[in-house]
Amino acid sequence: MWNRVIGLIIKEILVFIRDPRTRFVLIVPPVVQMFVFGYAATFDLFRVSFCLYDENRTLSSREFISKFQGSPIFILKKEIFKDSLVREEIERKKALFVLHVDRRFDRDLSSGRSAKVQLIIDGRNSNTAAILSGYANQIIADFNADWIKKRGVGSVPSQISFRALYNPNLLSRWFIVPGLIAILTFVVSAMTIGLSIAREKEMGTFDQLLVTPLRPIEILVGKTVPGLIFAMGEATLILFAALFWFKVPFRGNVAILYLGLLFFLFAIIGIELAISSLSATQQQALFGVFFFLVPSIILSGFSTPIRNMPELIQYLTFLNPMRYFLVIIRGVFLEGRGLESLWDQFVPLFFIGLISMSFSWYLFKRRLY
Structure with a gap:
């Protein structure tokens, strides 16, 4: 019985080896898919383009924005100057998000209140939007730590809010x-x-x-x-x-x-x-x-x-x-x-x-x- 089984196993192996189409199927697809999964299937964010809408335009706002510009993850694509362009940039997928700095940002920082910053994200890809929120929170935390260290402010100086277009709840x-x-x-x-x-x-x-x-x-x-x-x-x-x-x-x-x-x-x-x-x-x-x-x-x-x-x-x-x-x-x-x-x-x-x-x-x- 074992001789027959071993003979059948050898025969099947030889069939696979001798058939060029089967050899191709056994070797090429797994190798190609390994590279595809390895490089393409990633949830990490790289080279994320964003637009800047800075209504404050002060030294403090520029210091905050530099945290995003200095990150290897984000790339500032363009600066916009009116509300109507926010939705247009995201709708046409020119940018993944718009960073909006409130016009009272510097005044709130100076008075010890939490300064407001808004991140308007493309919510059509909920996974990416959620990951992006995590990166943005980390940058805000770094800015707050630097601000407290330099100026000795006891309260958290800045606060970020998120708004997702087309999928508000990021479902x-x-x-x-x-x-x-x-x-x-x-x-x-x-x-x-x-x-x-x-x-x-x-x-x-x-x-x-x-x-x-x-x-x-x-x-x-x-x-x-x-x-x-x-x-x-x-x-x-x-x-x-x-x-x-x-x-x-x-x-x-x-x-x-x-x-x-x-x-x-x-x-x-x-x-x-x-x-x-x-x-x-x-x-x-x-x-x-x-x-x-x-x-x-x-x-x-x-x-x-x-x-x-x-x-x-x-x-x-x-x-x-x-x-x-x-x-x-x-x-x-x-x-x-x-x-x-x-x-x-x-x-x-x-x-x-x-x-x-x-x-x-x-x-x-x-x-x-």
Whole structure:
């Protein structure tokens, strides 16, 4: 019995070693994902851009602001001079937060009262906003310690307040649940479309399908549409759950959300069809889908901000369809953004879809002929 078992083990090892596709799946995806997780999946903040709104403009306020400017974490992008620009800078993601120094800052410090400082944060990413609050509190504590040491003031000289736009209470589900529409739609379409052609090959029915009156383009459409329907149904189910179960506010237009979903599916379906066409078995297709799915989630900004990733990896995220769709989802849900402000997310999705669908069609035709 043990001889037979050992012989079977040796045979399976040899099969894995001799098959170049299996060798690729066993070696390359784990190495790539190790680097992706290691560098991209981080909750640390680096190079955080912020805007300054200093209504006090005194030596004391500049001394306080220098604490932020001297930190290796924060980068002052620009200084603004009116209230109306605060929301604009955050809405367009030009800055992660606006540091607002009250006009009575110096007077309150001199009189021994707590001087007010406000941090207006982009609350669309609740995890980042919470971490940022911790960093800001640490800087305030350092400033207070220096002030007391130099001037001998007995009370705490400055106090910071936080205000989060688009997610006032920093509820993580407002950030996570809309993003699940992208991830679970991706998974459903990958499990249906990504395995469809590989399943036909493995069962030996793909060649039988080719001798039917169906044309190649009809076969491709027939393989695509069911996955598209399932994915749209999954997205609708999550949308209802987000609205009625998790009580996530929806401030935008449903039509724009579904238009973005169609563009997103158009982009990823081409990639999934290409994976399925290149795979000889369902197992290979499953590994290929997994290899593409995990980095796509990590590099999308779903859990960790893209701005915190190394610069090279930030450039790679521009090839990721999920990056653009997450901006559309959260923009429609939390900000109520329209097509006029989201067109720059639709255009990359369209071109990625055009390229991926063309490539998958080329692989499909090469398989036929």
